[in-house]
Amino acid sequence: MPFANYKFPEGLLDAARKEDLIHRTTALFVEYFGEGVRPYSMVLVEEVTDGGWGRADETLTLAKMGLPAKK
Known part of the structure; x- marks a missing residue:
């Protein structure tokens, strides 16, 4: 069974991007x-x-990566 496990910072992807x-x-x-x-x-x-x-x-945070914080 092929299996992929992606991990992203919380709030970075919306439902449509996850589905894609x-x-x-x-x-x-x-x-x-x-x-x-x-x-x-x-x-x-x-x-x-x-x-x-x-x-x-x-430790990485969205701020350290220059990304907007989760809303």
Whole structure:
């Protein structure tokens, strides 16, 4: 079963963009593995609380990345 797990800062993607990401990822799996994998493909889009993740020993926030804070 093909599986993709995306993690984004909370509030960065709206419902339409999440849906588009799921459709495009599923299409990628189908293109690569064939139509038979469509019913078994899983795409998980998770939102991480602002400041709840880091890289290179630094906590990242939307402000540090120059992105607008969640509304």
